[in-house]
Amino acid sequence: MTHDTASPPAPGALLVISAHAGDFVWRAGGAIALAAERGRRAKVLCLSFGERGESARAWRDGLALDEIKELRRTEATNAAAALGAEIEFLDAGDYPLLETPELVDRIVRVHREVDPAVVLTHPPADPYNGDHPAASRMALQARVLAQAIGYDAPGEPLGAPPVFFFEPHQPEQCDFKPNVLLDITPVFDRKRKAMECLAAQQHMWDYYTDLARRRGVQLKRNAGPNLGLSHGTMAEAYVRLYPQTTTELA
Amino acid sequence: MTHDTASPPAPGALLVISAHAGDFVWRAGGAIALAAERGRRAKVLCLSFGERGESARAWRDGLALDEIKELRRTEATNAAAALGAEIEFLDAGDYPLLETPELVDRIVRVHREVDPAVVLTHPPADPYNGDHPAASRMALQARVLAQAIGYDAPGEPLGAPPVFFFEPHQPEQCDFKPNVLLDITPVFDRKRKAMECLAAQQHMWDYYTDLARRRGVQLKRNAGPNLGLSHGTMAEAYVRLYPQTTTELA
Amino acid sequence: MTHDTASPPAPGALLVISAHAGDFVWRAGGAIALAAERGRRAKVLCLSFGERGESARAWRDGLALDEIKELRRTEATNAAAALGAEIEFLDAGDYPLLETPELVDRIVRVHREVDPAVVLTHPPADPYNGDHPAASRMALQARVLAQAIGYDAPGEPLGAPPVFFFEPHQPEQCDFKPNVLLDITPVFDRKRKAMECLAAQQHMWDYYTDLARRRGVQLKRNAGPNLGLSHGTMAEAYVRLYPQTTTELA
Amino acid sequence: MTHDTASPPAPGALLVISAHAGDFVWRAGGAIALAAERGRRAKVLCLSFGERGESARAWRDGLALDEIKELRRTEATNAAAALGAEIEFLDAGDYPLLETPELVDRIVRVHREVDPAVVLTHPPADPYNGDHPAASRMALQARVLAQAIGYDAPGEPLGAPPVFFFEPHQPEQCDFKPNVLLDITPVFDRKRKAMECLAAQQHMWDYYTDLARRRGVQLKRNAGPNLGLSHGTMAEAYVRLYPQTTTELA
Amino acid sequence: MTHDTASPPAPGALLVISAHAGDFVWRAGGAIALAAERGRRAKVLCLSFGERGESARAWRDGLALDEIKELRRTEATNAAAALGAEIEFLDAGDYPLLETPELVDRIVRVHREVDPAVVLTHPPADPYNGDHPAASRMALQARVLAQAIGYDAPGEPLGAPPVFFFEPHQPEQCDFKPNVLLDITPVFDRKRKAMECLAAQQHMWDYYTDLARRRGVQLKRNAGPNLGLSHGTMAEAYVRLYPQTTTELA
């Protein structure tokens, strides 16, 4: 993690809750790298490895379940390192990722431990993948539970960190209407490197590079011509769940 | 306008487009006062005086149309001064406020002259008042026209200033779902003074003071307990129309 | 109009604003007949005769424009009489029914004269017929204008009569989600007679009889088995625009 | 319960299903008191005590779980008495309130026993509190199950009592668009007394008094000036889930 | 099943997933009969018999649970035969139909076995019946799971068969906005015969015949006058969940 050690104290941790081992890279790699660059703690929590639903090539290659999990763990660990983030795997199983009180409780405990300033997760609708909404529901429920002093888990009650949903593969079909465009130009190289850690999904590298460019064009369009953004602006799109609280309209 | 003259250059002007002469006070007085406090230019554009639709008491008192217009002009001018803002009246008539290309053109010219960094106006739906949506539609159209280099009006093409809708009287019926809560605690006294300039609507002073307190409670709930907000937080609610562009999720 | 003259004073007038000369029969004939039966004034305001857009058979039969208007006027007048309602035609032209300040003003004046307790009109969306939404927008605007003491028209300012949208031909495509089901069983015969006044549209008689039966089945389903509704319940569906104000939840 | 014993038979029971022990007071206290005043049975069903999620002060004061439950039980019992209602606690646990077939079955049985004419519960969305939607889903499911003659529980099949959602703390964020405004002026004192039974949440007393006043202003605005409502109208806001069935549009 | 044996190979199987034993007849009988007529395999999967929630008459007649199940099984089997379809019952229980991983797994296995070209099921919202959305959610989840090569069930991974929701009893209340109208005129007699296999619900025969006629009128209106559709067009309405993929706009 390279950041200016003389910078002011980091403004709090980033917690990213991902259904499978690859989601955080494609969808939030830029936000993670930005946080890390600025000296913030960034932690990725993978609820599963995506061993059944997101590892088609490995299955076609004849790998066994445990081998696939190990493969995905290694790839995701490398990608997290490339972004400057910690990573933890709950190995809760995928396809389906089952919602259970026990799993929610584990996610509560991670919230209490990390005390995030910002939480990122999947949006709540995805007709192509039931695990994504399941992860979203559990992440949101866990955050609320972690706020209650009466909830029986170690640590202090959580504040009210804002929640951002990251972009799904087919945004319109998931009713994903971005209300935040994040400029990731300074860390895009880092995101690309993280994507390249996911060797089995090489066709996605260019796809998500194109997407970042497209979101960058939209960012420029929404930011206006006066910002002096360079031609090659790269961006990620997010949906903020709760109202923004601010001391200035801008 | 009281602000520290040694402060950095103001970050750009605030333009508030209001159907009637009182709207900007109840709905955006805090945002206006905040901008003025910080040395930003704040300009209020009243499309009409609200002489027919928002001056029931004056009509019941038997005033003539011109007298009512003058009354509303004076009140609104005083309120703007109390907030630290300029004010301009287009006297386009109300109830109904008619949408015409000529009126839109006048609003374009104001955009070109002010070159706002932020635009505030009514939300696009209000089943209780047709003038508010009409003002909103014209404001939005004018902002887009002002961006075009080919539009025949003095001044430079506009950038892409963000637009915020301010709160209508019955927010849920107007499909107004706030996504920004603005802390106006430091300037609430100023907003109250501006409200008190609108002598005929005394019952509204407490109503909008209560509303500010209620939005303040929501702001605290959404900002979390760690912000150390004082008990008496006052806030205004807004809906951001275009995606926020940012270099950091927060 | 047959009603018990010893009944308590009628609770106020019903005003029905219809784009074309037939709409009020198919869509609101039951509500009109109920009001009339109970001694309420019921007034139908037809903005046009539907001479261009809703008179295909007459055009195919080679009638001239004036003949078609006269035909539609006669049919609608007979239908209104069958329902026990007054009727007025503004002859504003159809296909397209143009929205103009002058036409809105005429509708304001009707509001001021009738002082309705309830207003019925078209819903605001209809991708199959642009005149219906135009009538809806003008009706809603006129009602709000009529409320303003400052609006320059004879009569007293209007109160806040509730508005109900009646059912369009393809309800789902018009985003018409009924929130009121009106039992018209006691007056259905009267509605059928009114439909039969519209001789050129005989295929609609059974269509809207079937619809009334279908809405009646839904009414029974929503009212519960305990109401003792007879098997042949007939109903009309409406969307209430503004919140219901009440002294009891029921 | 003070009501005229010579009045006609009460029109049926009111059943209020509340996730936690305090919700029914803030959100539906007026409706409950109105029903009781009119001689209707009013029954509150608290699925939990809100012992973990809604008792922050007690936890900070160091009370044990059982003490907190007992405290909340006492407060809620007093509040229900002040409103003239019965109360029952299912003690199903909160934060999270888990959805189980067994709990739904218990709620079915309460429906069958009470045979409500009206059901009140939480709205189905609340991003700040997962227990509220859980209670809502279970209440709605139980009502439907109770309607089936084939459902194995004592009592007769339920009719189709209308369901009203009461107001959440941040209505716009919960997509709560009121379509019913209930005048609670005659019983507001009673509601205030019930609120004051909830000693630990003193800051809420004024907050919900203000809200009642605000909803009262909206009620007056929607009811029109002709109703002769007193200046101090107090109201509660509701969303009706199923279509209203009626014999008159009003 | 009568179809031209010289026709090209059938384009793939139709899988219909129904919460109860009667749903597929009222809501999708036409689509099923059309598929069968054209030589396609049509398979109906009934998750339950509707023994508790949809068999009111049998309960009133005093039948025992097993007798009711058997009765429904017989009726549904006959109806499926009349339509030319296979039928399978999972006997998972109704009112409530519980969502379990085991039941979803059984539905996955049916997908793998049938390898459907098209899937029909309930829409995801129905405030009158919790079993319908439960069936919908499980059907959609099973289809996605069946697509994953890593899901541990016999057979090949599924392709991406389009999903169509069939029409609920109160479409508007279920947010059911049809985007496909299917002409079932050639097979309507067959659908009527299937409906008549459901002896206990005789009042529904005409109700759904009327509905087919009504949807037929809408089909004609949307298809235009040039199609030469006969007067008695009968149709069923559907909502397509995923985007249509096509090589031609039509």
Next chain:
Amino acid sequence: MTHDTASPPAPGALLVISAHAGDFVWRAGGAIALAAERGRRAKVLCLSFGERGESARAWRDGLALDEIKELRRTEATNAAAALGAEIEFLDAGDYPLLETPELVDRIVRVHREVDPAVVLTHPPADPYNGDHPAASRMALQARVLAQAIGYDAPGEPLGAPPVFFFEPHQPEQCDFKPNVLLDITPVFDRKRKAMECLAAQQHMWDYYTDLARRRGVQLKRNAGPNLGLSHGTMAEAYVRLYPQTTTELA
């Protein structure tokens, strides 16, 4: 236009209604080329040249208004030719494109002359460009008017051609949720050539090539692995306005 002259008669004309001179190329070029390839008449109707709002470079280069119009006319004519389409310009002015009855009437007459089997136009919402929704509203209104035998314009009444909205620049912000994905792979080279006719917007060539690839990936995802689509599938996204009428679910 190269198509097999021995093919069956073309299934009807395609009419594309575009606010500005370039829209049809970026957004519907593939659909146009497909129609032309198959021997269908394809006609593009440009309401304006986009001379003020979509010609920033020309204005910066100092061209006069008439020069810019001529430039855009030439470019668009060349692009239409590259796609195999006719083109007509109404020169109604842009920024703003004003909605007038006269302009609508001209569009009606084009409908009557072309008698389209399919209509393409802009979607009805676009917060970045008021001309696009204006064009959409006029196109939809004209299509409905053209259907009326009583509308006074030459030609036969129109049938009910389906309408498809083509993709705006920022689809999510325009509430554009595609429900049709059109495979344009066979004609993508032709679309690219047409784009290259728009010399001033070179940066768009790659942007819309990338978009076609992205929509192609989605098409493949929605069509399933069994379709044997080549790796380089290119697609355009559309929203179908009216329900699809069909004789088969597929």
